[in-house]
Amino acid sequence: MNDLLIFITMLTVISIGIITEKYTGATEITPAIILGSVFAGIYLGLNPVYIALIAALIPGYKYVLLMTNKPYRASGGLKILWGSLSRYSAYIMLAIGLSLVLAGKRLEYIGAWESEMLYILIVFTALTATLDPRLGLFTWIGDKLKRDLSSIENGLIKLAYVLGLMLLLTTIWPSYNSAGLPGLLPYIASLVLRHKGQRVLSNIALALSMVLTIFFLP
Amino acid sequence: MKITFSGYTHIVVALMLLLYSLYSRSLVGLSIALALILVFYYEYHVFFQTKNYIRNIIVERSVDKKICGELDKVKMILRIKNQGDKPIPRLIVLDTLPKFTSTRKKPVFTIALPPRCEAVAEYFFRVEAPGTHGFGELYMSITDPLGYFFEQYSYTANAYTVALPRTARTRVSVKSLQKIIGAYIAGKSLSGLYDLAGYREYQPGDDPRKILWKEYAKTGKLVVRLDYGESRAKTLLLVDIRNYLWYIGRSPNTLAHAQLRLARGILEYLAKTGSHIDMAVCCDVSPKLRIGVEKDVLEAIYDMSSLIKPGEGCQSPLSVYAEQAQYLGIDPMRYDLVVLVTNPLTLLLEGPDPLDKLLRVYAGKLFLIFPDYDYGSLIGRDEYKALLSRIAARIAGPGLGLEIPEIGVRINVERHR
Numbered sequence: 001m002n003d004l005l006i007f008i009t010m011l012t013v014i015s016i017g018i019i020t021e022k023y024t025g026a027t028e029i030t031p032a033i034i035l036g037s038v039f040a041g042i043y044l045g046l047n048p049v050y051i052a053l054i055a056a057l058i059p060g061y062k063y064v065l066l067m068t069n070k071p072y073r074a075s076g077g078l079k080i081l082w083g084s085l086s087r088y089s090a091y092i093m094l095a096i097g098l099s100l101v102l103a104g105k106r107l108e109y110i111g112a113w114e115s116e117m118l119y120i121l122i123v124f125t126a127l128t129a130t131l132d133p134r135l136g137l138f139t140w141i142g143d144k145l146k147r148d149l150s151s152i153e154n155g156l157i158k159l160a161y162v163l164g165l166m167l168l169l170t171t172i173w174p175s176y177n178s179a180g181l182p183g184l185l186p187y188i189a190s191l192v193l194r195h196k197g198q199r200v201l202s203n204i205a206l207a208l209s210m211v212l213t214i215f216f217l218p
Numbered sequence: 219m220k221i222t223f224s225g226y227t228h229i230v231v232a233l234m235l236l237l238y239s240l241y242s243r244s245l246v247g248l249s250i251a252l253a254l255i256l257v258f259y260y261e262y263h264v265f266f267q268t269k270n271y272i273r274n275i276i277v278e279r280s281v282d283k284k285i286c287g288e289l290d291k292v293k294m295i296l297r298i299k300n301q302g303d304k305p306i307p308r309l310i311v312l313d314t315l316p317k318f319t320s321t322r323k324k325p326v327f328t329i330a331l332p333p334r335c336e337a338v339a340e341y342f343f344r345v346e347a348p349g350t351h352g353f354g355e356l357y358m359s360i361t362d363p364l365g366y367f368f369e370q371y372s373y374t375a376n377a378y379t380v381a382l383p384r385t386a387r388t389r390v391s392v393k394s395l396q397k398i399i400g401a402y403i404a405g406k407s408l409s410g411l412y413d414l415a416g417y418r419e420y421q422p423g424d425d426p427r428k429i430l431w432k433e434y435a436k437t438g439k440l441v442v443r444l445d446y447g448e449s450r451a452k453t454l455l456l457v458d459i460r461n462y463l464w465y466i467g468r469s470p471n472t473l474a475h476a477q478l479r480l481a482r483g484i485l486e487y488l489a490k491t492g493s494h495i496d497m498a499v500c501c502d503v504s505p506k507l508r509i510g511v512e513k514d515v516l517e518a519i520y521d522m523s524s525l526i527k528p529g530e531g532c533q534s535p536l537s538v539y540a541e542q543a544q545y546l547g548i549d550p551m552r553y554d555l556v557v558l559v560t561n562p563l564t565l566l567l568e569g570p571d572p573l574d575k576l577l578r579v580y581a582g583k584l585f586l587i588f589p590d591y592d593y594g595s596l597i598g599r600d601e602y603k604a605l606l607s608r609i610a611a612r613i614a615g616p617g618l619g620l621e622i623p624e625i626g627v628r629i630n631v632e633r634h635r
Contacts, residue, residue: 025326027365031227038231048239048247055231056250059257062224062364066308069328075337077330080307084363087260095252099245 007050010037014054018061022068034058059088086200089207096210161191183213219269225366229258258366264307265362269369272360274302275309275331279353279375285520288348288384288479289470294377296339296356300331310359310368311339318347318469318528346469348383348478349526352376380524382516383478385486416444418492444492451493454580455511456539456558457481457522458500461531463561466596473561476589478526480623481559482519484587488557489515496553498539500532501525505542536564536572540579555618556580561588562605563596570612577616586613586620 014037017030034057041051066072067081142149165187190205232254239247275298282293296313300306313325320343327339345351354374361368420429420440428442463474488495495512498505499522506525511518532538539558540550550556558576565573577584586609594602613620 025324028223031224035227035231038234042234042238048235048242048244051238052235052244052247052250055235055254058224058228058231059254059364066328066363066365071337071339072308072328072330075329076332076335077308079332080305080330081363084260084264084307088257091256091260092249092253095254095256096249099248099252 003047003050006041006044006046007054010041010050010054013037014057014061018065022065030061031058082200086203089203092207093203093210157194161194165191183209185209186212219265220368220370222361222366222368224364225258225261228254228364228366232258257364261362261364261366265360265367265369268304268306268362269360271300271302271304271306272358272369272371274300274304275306275358275373276301277311277356277358277373277375279356279377281353281377281379283379285380285382286345288345288381288475290381291342291344292379293340293342294325294353296327296375297336298329298331298339299336300333303333305333306331306360307363308361308365310361312357312359313341313353314355314357315343316351316353316528318349318464319343319345319351345379345381347464347472347475347528348381348523349528350378350380350524351528352378380520382519382523383475383482385479385482416492417441418444419490421491451488451491451554452552453488453493453495454553454556455481455485455488455495455497456500456505456556456560457497458536458539458558458560458564459526459531460564461529461533463531463564464529466563467591473563473589473591474528474531476591477559477561478522480587480589481522483623484557484559485511485518485522486515488512493555497522498542499525500534500538501527501530503533503538505532505539507542507548536560536568537575540575550579550583551581553580553583555585556583557585557587559587559589561591562593562602562609565609566597566605573609573612577613581616583618584613584616585618588620588622590622 014030014033017033021027021030034054037054038051041054063081063085066077069077186205186209190202190209193199193202193205232251235247235254236251238244239251278297278299280295280297282295283290286292294313296311298309298311307330309329309331311327311329315321315325321341323341325341325343329337329339331337354376356373356375357370358373359368359370417430417433418441420442424442430441430443433439433441457478459474459477463477464472466473467475469475485495485497489512493512494510495518496507496509497511497518498507500506508518508521511521597605610620
C-alpha cells in the first residue's frame with residue numbers, strides 16, 4: 001500500500017483517539033494507538049519521515065489538549081505552557097544540530113561548499129539555542145565557576161545570530177540552489193524578535209527556520 | 219516518582235524512531251527522535267524540580283451550604299494556593315467523596331499554579347442521605363506539563379454539611395398515635411375550662427366540649443382550646459438507626475432513609491400536638507438525649523441529623539435506650555408516651571430480649587412505629603406476616619401497640635443530568 005495512504009489512515013485513527021480522550025478522559029487510548037502505529041509503520045517499512053511525524057504527535061497532542069483545558073488555562077497555565085514551548089523549540093534545534101553532527105556522512109552526498117556552510121549554520125544555530133539562558137547551561141557553568149557569565153552568554157548569542165545570518169545569505173547567493181532561502185525569513189524574524197525581547201517567539205521562529213532548512217536540504 | 223503510559227510510550231517511540239532512522243539513514247527521523255528524547259529529558263527535569271515544591275501548596279475547602287436538605291445540590295469550593303516562589307506547571311486535584319454523596323462528573327481538576335497564586339476549583343455534589351457529610355481527604359498529583367511523570371500526595375482539608383431528612387407526608391394520619399395523644403394524654407385536664415392558654419388542631423379523642431365552634435364557623439377547621447394547667451403529653455422519641463439499614467434498598471430510598479424521614483414526620487407531628495418531647499438518637503455506641511425539643515423543631519431535626527453519619531449506625535442493642543434512662547437518672551415513668559422509630563428487621567435480628575427489656579422499663583408506654591417499606595420482598599411475605607404477628611403479640615400486653623403509618627417515606631429522584 002502507498003506510504004501516504006497508510007500515514008493518512010494512521011492519522012485518522014489517532015485523531016479519533018484524541019477526540020475520544022478529550023471527551024472521556026481515558027488517557028491511555030491515544031498513546032496506545034500511536035505506539036501501535038509506530039510498530040506497524042516500522043514493520044511495514046514506512047518512510048521514516050512519516051513515522052517521525054506520528055511519533056511527534058505524542059507531545060504535540062498532549063500539549064494541545066492541555067492548552068484547550070479551560071480550568072488549566074484559567075489558573076494561569078497558558079503562561080507556563082508558553083515558557084515550555086520555548087524550551088521545546090530550543091530542544092528541537094539542538095536535536096537537529098546533534099543529528100547533523102551524528103549523521104555527518106549524509107553531507108558527503110551534498111558535497112558542495114554551500115552545504116558545508118549549511119551544516120555549520122545549523123550546528124551554530126543549535127548552539128544558539130543551547131546558549132539560551134532558559135536552558136540553564138550558562139547558569140549551570142556560572143554556578144560551578146561562581147561567576148556571572150551572563151554578559152559572555154549574551155555576547156555569544158548575538159555572535160551566533162550574526163554568523164548564522166551571514167551563512168544563510170552566503171548560501172542563497174550566489175548559490176546553485178536556494179536551500180537556505182525558506183529558512184531565511186523565520187531566521188530574520190527570530191533575530192528581530194530576540195532584539196525586541198520576545199525570547200519565546202524568537203525561539204519558535206528559530207526552530208521553524210531550522211526545520212525548514214533541514215527540510216529543503218538538497 | 220511514577221511514569222505514565224504516555225511517558226512510557228513517548229520514550230519507547232523515540233528510541234524506536236532513533237534506531238529506525240539510523241537504519242534508514244533519515245536525517246528528519248533522527249532529528250525528531252533526538253528532539254523527543256530531549257523533550258523527555260526536559261519533562262523529567264521539570265518534574266524532578268517541581269515535586270519538591272509540593273509543601274508550598276495548601277488547600278482550603280468550603281461548602282456553600284452548611285445545612286441543606288436531603289437530595290439538595292451543594293457547591294464545594296476548593297482553594298488551592300501556591301505559597302512558594304516557583305511555579306507548579308501542572309497539578310491534578312482529585313477530591314474524594316464521602317458515602318451517600320454523588321457528582322455528575324468525577325471531581326478531578328487539572329490546574330497550573332504560578333508562584334504566589336491561588337486557583338479555585340468548584341463542583342456540585344448531591345447529598346443523597348440525611349446526616350453529617352464530612353469531606354476530608356483529597357489527592358494531589360504533581361506532574362510535568364505533558365504529564366509523563368507523577369507523584370501522588372494525599373492532603374486533608376475538612377468541611378462538612380448537615381443534610382436534614384425530608385419530611386414524610388403526614389397528611390395521612392398516624393391514627394393510633396393520634397388516638398393515644400388525644401384520648402390518653404390531652405384529656406388529662408387538671409385545670410378549669412376557662413383559663414385559656416392557646417389553641418391547637420383537634421385530634422380524635424379530644425374532649426368535644428373543648429372544640430371552639432365559633433372558630434369552626436369562621437374557618438371550617440376544628441380547633442380545640444388549651445387551658446393553663448392542662449397537662450401536656452410528655453413524649454420520648456427514640457430514633458434507632460443501624461448501619462446495615464443504609465444498604466437495604468437503593469439510595470435515596472434505603473430503609474435508613476425511610477426511617478429517618480418517618481422520624482422527622484413523627485417529631486413534627488408530636489410538636490404540632492403540643493406535646494413536650496425529649497428525643498434520643500443512637501448513632502454510635504450510646505444514644506444522645508435532647509430535652510424539650512418541641513421548642514424548636516427544626517433545631518431538633520438539625521441536632522438529630524448532625525449526629526447521624528450516613529452509612530453508620532447504632533452499635534449497641536436496642537435495650538441501650540432502656541439503660542440510658544437508668545444511667546441518666548431519668549424516671550422512665552415520667553413519660554406518657556415512648557415512641558420508638560425502628561423496623562421489624564432490626565427486631566428480628568436483635569431477638570426478643572432487647573424489646574422485652576424496653577417493654578419492662580417503659581411499662582405500658584412503649585409504642586413502636588415502623589416505616590412503610592417492602593419488608594415482604596426482603597424476608598418473604600409469609601415470614602414477614604408471622605414476624606409482625608409475633609411482635610404485635612409481644613407488645614400487646616406491656617406496650618401501647620405498633621403502627622406502620624401510611625406515610626410516604628419514598629421519594630422519586632431524578633438522576634443527575
